[in-house]
Amino acid sequence: MLPSELARFRIYGDVIYPSFAGEREVELVKEMIPFYKVGITYGEVEENVKLMERMYGKTTQGAKLVRGLHRVISRYLTLSGESPVDPRKIREELFAKGPALTPEERERRLREVSERLGVDAERFMFGDMDESKVISRVEIPPPEDIVKEYNLSLLQTILFRSYKVTLTTEGNWKELLRTVKRLGLMYTAYSNPVRIEVMGPYTLLKPSEKYGRNLAILVPYVIGTGGWSIEAEIILGKRKRRVYQMKVSNNEWIGGRPEQGKLFDSSVEEDFYWNFRGTIKDWKLEREPGPLVVNGRIFLPDFLAIKDEIRVYLEVVGFWTEEYLREKVKKLQGTQALVIPIVSEELGSGKIGDLPVITFKRKIDPTKVYRVLREIEQSLPTKKVEYELDGSDVISIKELAMKYGISENLLRKNLREFPGYVLLKNYYVSQKLMEQLSRENFSGRKLQEVVKERGDFITEVLDKLGYKIKWINIADAVITK
Template identity: 25%
Template sequence: MLPTELLKFNVKAGIVLPARLKPTPSNLQLAESLIATFEAHIGKRRFELDEALQPFEKNVPSVKVPRGLAHLLTQTAEFEAGGDTEPAAVRQRVFALAQGGPPSRHRTARILDQAARELGPTVSPADVLSALYADLPDQQTLVAFDPPTPTELIQRFDLAQVQGQLYRAYSLIITARRNEPARYKQLLKYTKFFGLMLTVEGDAGIGFTLTMDGPSSLFGSTTRYGLAMAKFLPALLHVTKWDLTAQVKPRHELAWVDKADQEWMLQLTSEDGYVSHYKPPEEHDSALEAGFTERFAKLSTDWTLEREVDLVPVPGGVILPDFRLVKGEQSVLVEIVGYWRPEYLRKKFELLRRSGRTDVIVCVSERLNLEKAGVDPRDFGDRVVWFKGVLGPKDVLAVAERMTTTG
């Protein structure tokens, strides 16, 4: 993430255009040199690192580029107060000893020596002096650094420019096309993780629209929700087909911004080439799904098992079935309910019931304590497939055949 003062962007006809850093030889060299500077300062104080970074800001078109790249590198670095002595304890002891006398070099040395003796047999006066302010930001020591490649750093810079615009977002509207369930599931997981308010509309024909309210509608002028949107953006990049539109509050504090602007628009698509630094989702969410896929692949059948399943909007939530079975123009959805907490089971079955969908096969593990969860799979009639250790594809196909023949 980047602070507001390090954002680079233009505005044309009300459209915000975040700056992008091309991977030119000079930019890659800049990124490589900054990374090397951080690596060379492991074990040194932060003020020493800051001094070493200053030359990079000279004779450049914009100091926002080297400062922004360095700021992103600090987010992969770990700084700690140096030494084994707690700085707060050292200050308390030294300040107590320093009361009631005029300052002098001799007296300072005597206080440091006495404080060292009181703090422990292995503590020296030099340790006391070193630890006195070691917890202040510029005195902390760079103890660990996870270096990206120069290309990765430039990609992070580009993404951070977009994330910075979402700090002041009014709303975020995403149109998502058909994707792998693991991609959708990660997307929905992150909306919950970051506390985003989400509504889902649409269908497979026109696409699914995910609308999220922003800070202006929920929290006034605060950017807490906008920050959550910004952190959510890298998860969206793992979804293969999408469009994004955000309403952004104009930055009237900037002299070049037209004070008459009431709102700006930020527009992105999956074709823009931004790269996520979040870990890609696993192909399967569970061993149950992976095992079912493997066993299905060994069958000789006219049915095809698809992982690309559409969202199913439901009042108060959304359903994302695990699989789709397709044969010609016929298709059914498959939802596997394995090993989950009672709260999850209640919500899962309530959403399935509320959806009104009659084309969903519900596969339920006999190991689940459904009575404790207060749910009754009999609501789904003969569309329920019970299983014990593993889910048999033949059992699911038998239900699919019956549903499509009688439906």
């Protein structure tokens, strides 16, 4: 972004038009690039830029343009000349006895302080200021790219004063929506036609610099999608604020790569995912299950919790206001999809009150989420499962669940008796086989031999027939009556 005082735009009625640079400004950049040379101080560059500002400064807009381009070009400079001693300490030593009234006094103080601190006091006394630093590397891209990046910065600066921003794209809207979420921005997405409304910094009671910076980071992702459009409500004025409309779309003179490594910190979601999987065993947790359309609005949950036929979506909310949360909860209620917002107490503005959300501060507590999932599970009626036995003498409940494509836990909730079968803990065994086994005498035999001969189910049959298992050691056991 640029400093707010460098924002260039024109207003006609209720519409604001950013003063983007173009082909003509490419020539201006070409004139400025020779200012930036290795070996000169940044202060010398500033002097040249001030001269250029006066040349183009017949209007305030012209001076702002030069200064804005200078800010963009400066991003591609490497400055060196850091003082080995804190420059504030050097200045404190030099001026401790008041002003030096003669050249001789000045030279004496510089020499004494230099010797005492072991540093060139005159060279480094203002070493903490960019003007005193020396340009050690220049890697300026082509002038056309500088102009495009300037326009991107100008658009970001104006959007910092937005109340609402509406995004449309002909490109990958799902990835764009994921980026909105990763930045923690407040949003509402619509399915027909697909568009994303992002709340601007001026939605908050007090505009947040961090929120505005995250919105600025989003902009290059938007213009990189193809067939894009940005519409915004812009708030201008200090004492008397007024809302203006702005629309920018498919401008080939806006460019710039997204900032790498600046997305919203996802370690909260990452930690929760692994902590949940490590502590909760009866629910399965999936990441990024895909978009969910509820009442014409698109939600992008972060997780899907699954148990049997129950599916509960979990969405981690970044920044929020009380109004935004209430609206989100209202839209989710009364639908078949179960979506639970997980809300950071530290990124909000307003009160959560009695809203049905899960809150957290630094980390999401998996046991807190689990309690809510259990409450949902207990409130839902158990699904009825119809199944039949295939006539085999021994039928495993686990294999029966696999045959019908359901979880073993759900099948166990629906277990029932069948004529001609005895229901044990993990098996159905035919009465015919049970009668045959009841006539045999297993007393005194080794358990391992009987299991090898009959199968694993025999241990439950023996228990049903009244036999006991006597363990001789950790590996050997004997059947007793």
